[in-house]
Amino acid sequence: MPRKPLRTTRQTAEERRIEQQRAELLRKQQELEARLVALPAVIEQQRKASEQKARDRARSASPPISPGRGRPVRRPGPRGTPGRRARVARIKAVSLLALFVLILFLVWRAIPAG
Numbered sequence: 001m002p003r004k005p006l007r008t009t010r011q012t013a014e015e016r017r018i019e020q021q022r023a024e025l026l027r028k029q030q031e032l033e034a035r036l037v038a039l040p041a042v043i044e045q046q047r048k049a050s051e052q053k054a055r056d057r058a059r060s061a062s063p064p065i066s067p068g069r070g071r072p073v074r075r076p077g078p079r080g081t082p083g084r085r086a087r088v089a090r091i092k093a094v095s096l097l098a099l100f101v102l103i104l105f106l107v108w109r110a111i112p113a114g
Contacts, residue, residue, distance in 0.1 A: 080088070
């Protein structure tokens with residue numbers, strides 16, 4: 001009768017440990033794959049719940065306070081149009097130039113000829 005080669009107990013213990021680790025890794029892999037498949041549904045559910053919570057909060061909030069006692073408040077728009085602003089700026093520039101010329105003329109007349 002041929003004899004089977006004897007394995008050392010150290011080798012078999014090492015093989016058992018490796019086999020256990022492999023089984024543990026496979027179990028974790030399957031668990032993570034299952035979570036990965038379910039994750040989009042969970043995210044969508046959380047998004048819908050937060051939207052619903054925001055809608056409920058908006059519904060339960062008190063109505064906004066109106067400064068016009070219920071009437072719409074008319075906010076004043078910008079003063080004048082761009083063309084009017086340009087005309088006003090031109091008038092200011094011409095009047096300042098005329099004032100400057102007047103001051104120069106008065107200073108020139110005040111200097112004695114000499």
